Amino acid sequence: MDWKLELVIVPVSDVDRAKKFYTEQLGFAEDVDHRAGDSFRVVQLTPPGSACSITIGTGLTTATPGAYQGTHLVVNDIEAAHARLVERGVEVSEPFHFTADGKQAGLAPNRGDYATFLSFEDPDGNGWTVQEVGKAT
Structure with a gap:
């Protein structure tokens, strides 16, 4: 059985600022940007050529922004x-x-x-x- 790491949640304080950094400056592809009200947003981003993505957003983790x-x-x-x-x-x-x-x-x-x-x-x-x-x- 394969166990594949496909997603890592990265804690951020400002989703739009982080999304701009990861897409415009790092060149990550935007796969998903979904909101379900004011308390939940998921943005999935994938580095070029990677099988693993990151997710930034609201309501996803209790980790402190900048902790990773x-x-x-x-x-x-x-x-x-x-x-x-x-x-x-x-x-x-x-x-x-x-x-x-x-x-x-x-x-x-x-x-x-x-x-x-x-x-x-x-x-x-x-x-x-x-x-x-x-x-x-």
């Missing part, structure tokens, strides 16, 4: 991802890797898969990590 940290997106070219985010106005870190002692360092010239990252936050402070996987070294 380290949710990962995976790309095969960290430099291209960085350039696209900068071009779209996202405040994003420079690409980095972790040293053997767990500290962040600049890019290694011959880095391998799973070793290179960048990070950014949504308008509420939910922290995202982008990880490079599948780039030929």
Whole structure:
């Protein structure tokens, strides 16, 4: 039996502001924007090429907006991802890797898969990590 992760609820304080960030700046597709009165709204958004979506909204979770940290997106070219985010106005870190002692360092010239990252936050402070996987070294 397969168990597939298909949806992650991300807590936000302003649904319209978050929706604009995720669609216009990150390029996520809007799959659903449904309201059932003033106390319930669900907005489902999917990163390009992803089988898993996120949902933001009202009445979905008791988690504090900005509480989520380290949710990962995976790309095969960290430099291209960085350039696209900068071009779209996202405040994003420079690409980095972790040293053997767990500290962040600049890019290694011959880095391998799973070793290179960048990070950014949504308008509420939910922290995202982008990880490079599948780039030929």
